[in-house]
Amino acid sequence: MKDNTAVMAAYGLRKAYGTCMALDGVNMQVRRGDVYGLVGRNGAGKTTLMRMITGQSESTGGEMELFGASGKNMRDQRSRTGAMIEIPSFSPFLTARENLEYYRLQRGIPGKQVVDEVLDMVDMADTGKKKFKSFSLGMKQRLGLALALMNHPDFLILDEPINGLDPEGVAEFRQILRQLNRERQTTILISSHILTELSNVATRYGFMEQGKLLEEISAEALHDKCRTCLRLEVDDAAKAAAVLQTQLGTDKFEVLPGNVVQLYDCLDDPKQASYALAGHGVALLAMEQKGADLEAYFLNLIGGGRHA
Amino acid sequence: MLNYIRAEIYKLLRRPYTYVCLGVMLALEAIFASMFAFHNAHSLATPFGGAIINIVDLGAVGFCTCLLTGDIVFAAQYKNSTLKNEVSFGLSRARIYLGKFLAQTLLSVAYLVVMMAFFLGLCAVCLPMESGVGFYSASEALTIVGYFLAVGLPLWIGGQAAVSMCLFLVNGEMAGSFLYVGVVFVLNTILEVMGLLIGGNAGKLLLKAIQYFPGPMLNGAKSVVGNWEYLGQAWIVGAFWVAVCTAVGLYGFHRKEIK
Numbered sequence: 001m002k003d004n005t006a007v008m009a010a011y012g013l014r015k016a017y018g019t020c021m022a023l024d025g026v027n028m029q030v031r032r033g034d035v036y037g038l039v040g041r042n043g044a045g046k047t048t049l050m051r052m053i054t055g056q057s058e059s060t061g062g063e064m065e066l067f068g069a070s071g072k073n074m075r076d077q078r079s080r081t082g083a084m085i086e087i088p089s090f091s092p093f094l095t096a097r098e099n100l101e102y103y104r105l106q107r108g109i110p111g112k113q114v115v116d117e118v119l120d121m122v123d124m125a126d127t128g129k130k131k132f133k134s135f136s137l138g139m140k141q142r143l144g145l146a147l148a149l150m151n152h153p154d155f156l157i158l159d160e161p162i163n164g165l166d167p168e169g170v171a172e173f174r175q176i177l178r179q180l181n182r183e184r185q186t187t188i189l190i191s192s193h194i195l196t197e198l199s200n201v202a203t204r205y206g207f208m209e210q211g212k213l214l215e216e217i218s219a220e221a222l223h224d225k226c227r228t229c230l231r232l233e234v235d236d237a238a239k240a241a242a243v244l245q246t247q248l249g250t251d252k253f254e255v256l257p258g259n260v261v262q263l264y265d266c267l268d269d270p271k272q273a274s275y276a277l278a279g280h281g282v283a284l285l286a287m288e289q290k291g292a293d294l295e296a297y298f299l300n301l302i303g304g305g306r307h308a
Numbered sequence: 309m310l311n312y313i314r315a316e317i318y319k320l321l322r323r324p325y326t327y328v329c330l331g332v333m334l335a336l337e338a339i340f341a342s343m344f345a346f347h348n349a350h351s352l353a354t355p356f357g358g359a360i361i362n363i364v365d366l367g368a369v370g371f372c373t374c375l376l377t378g379d380i381v382f383a384a385q386y387k388n389s390t391l392k393n394e395v396s397f398g399l400s401r402a403r404i405y406l407g408k409f410l411a412q413t414l415l416s417v418a419y420l421v422v423m424m425a426f427f428l429g430l431c432a433v434c435l436p437m438e439s440g441v442g443f444y445s446a447s448e449a450l451t452i453v454g455y456f457l458a459v460g461l462p463l464w465i466g467g468q469a470a471v472s473m474c475l476f477l478v479n480g481e482m483a484g485s486f487l488y489v490g491v492v493f494v495l496n497t498i499l500e501v502m503g504l505l506i507g508g509n510a511g512k513l514l515l516k517a518i519q520y521f522p523g524p525m526l527n528g529a530k531s532v533v534g535n536w537e538y539l540g541q542a543w544i545v546g547a548f549w550v551a552v553c554t555a556v557g558l559y560g561f562h563r564k565e566i567k
Contacts, residue, residue, distance in 0.1 A: 054396035056566040075400060083396040092388060093322070093325075102318055105314050106399070107311070151397070
């Protein structure tokens with residue numbers, strides 16, 4: 001189903017390198033105003049997907065739309081995007097200002113002051129005559145972000161943008177993203193291995209594994225799924241729900257298949273729940289406190305084990 | 309396209325390599341001119357015309373300079389991974405390819421003008437203008453050199469197109485340079501040998517084909533000074549090389565994954 005509010009959409013997108021499927025039928029939508037966090041292990045297909053959105057790589061199947069345009073028309077829409085894919089790359093013999101001025105001229109962006117504005121924004125205004133080849137990874141990341149922001153993009157595509165940034169830089173970066181999303185309604189697609197950081201900015205997530213998009217979920221829904229609860233395995237879930245409502249006066253629970261009730265109340269005093277259930281003829285077969293953060297959720301989704 | 313070329317010129321004017329290359333070539337010219345002046349001070353009396361006529365024997369240098377200007381403008385795009393910044397903004401690959409080729413051609417014409425002006429100026433200042441016995445007069449030499457440059461210009465631009473094609477098609481400047489040398493300097497020799505070995509009509513065809521390579525065409529200009537038909541052929545051959553190399557380069561670049 002095509003969605004008019006989608007800034008970017010993929011329908012059965014595939015990319016094969018020989019016999020290796022880097023992307024295998026990816027269906028996803030990044031809606032206007034989303035900060036879409038793309039989560040996946042190394043080699044899951046995140047960068048490949050971003051490279052295809054930015055035209056660096058061609059798909060071998062499926063369809064993709066950018067601002068509603070597909071095929072060759074997508075190219076024109078790319079001027080509305082800003083991208084930082086993998087390690088930022090610039091001419092090594094130019095300074096930060098010269099590199100940005102080169103791209104400003106090339107892209108026909110009016111006003112020389114744009115360069116200073118974006119350099120200020122990423123705290124790179126005082127790098128002077130230092131050439132790009134002498135930059136630290138953090139400085140390169142900042143300059144990459146400056147380039148991505150120079151044309152005031154409607155859609156920002158960032159691949160591992162906080163790699164190499166110091167804690168202060170990470171906080172500033174987060175602030176910039178929030179500001180762009182809030183004040184300019186910039187839609188952002190961002191991938192990161194630092195899931196705690198991603199969870200600070202993302203409003204929607206896509207989980208990738210082995211070239212497939214396993215799940216798309218909003219931050220609210222993920223929060224609900226991950227929040228701490230008491231998992232009660234009972235002999236009669238309906239009866240247990242009634243007991244919880246009448247005896248404990250709570251409706252903060254979910255009844256799941258298999259006679260499982262997830263209770264989001266009484267977390268400080270689980271005895272209350274067990275006494276109430278036992279006292280009203282509900283057999284409590286098992287009880288455990290559970291909860292997850294983004295990392296645990298992701299690991300659980302892909303079957304655990306290795307890190308993102 | 310104009311924006312793209314402006315940006316390329318902005319970049320190459322800030323690249324030390326641009327000035328180092330020009331400086332080295334001007335220094336070599338200065339050494340070359342001063343050799344005549346040095347000899348004149350001792351025994352020989354090479355006049356202005358006798359010195360500048362040597363330009364016609366240095367045509368191959370123009371094809372080597374193509375490699376330098378190509379390298380200056382292309383600026384190791386694959387090694388530095390900078391093409392992704394251009395493609396991801398939605399610039400068409402045709403604009404990127406043609407923009408770089410045109411910037412490279414402008415740079416090479418600028419180099420040619422500066423180098424010729426410098427060498428001719430230096431010879432005019434250091435050497436006597438009146439012709440000696442066995443030497444071309446200044447006006448005769450200027451006519452020959454002028455004709456040679458008029459023939460050479462389209463062929464050198466053809467060389468630029470070949471460099472552009474090689475640099476865009478092959479990852480790595482070294483490999484690209486080898487491919488260029490192969491296409492412009494070696495391929496015609498291979499065809500010549502094949503033509504001689506095969507013989508017959510096919511062999512004749514191959515031998516005929518090598519006349520339309522930039523190098524042999526430029527060498528042939530020395531013996532036909534003032535021949536307008538040959539000059540026209542040179543421009544057609546130059547245009548043919550530009551068209552073919554650009555078409556092949558563009559086709560390859562369109563299919564290339566940018567990393």
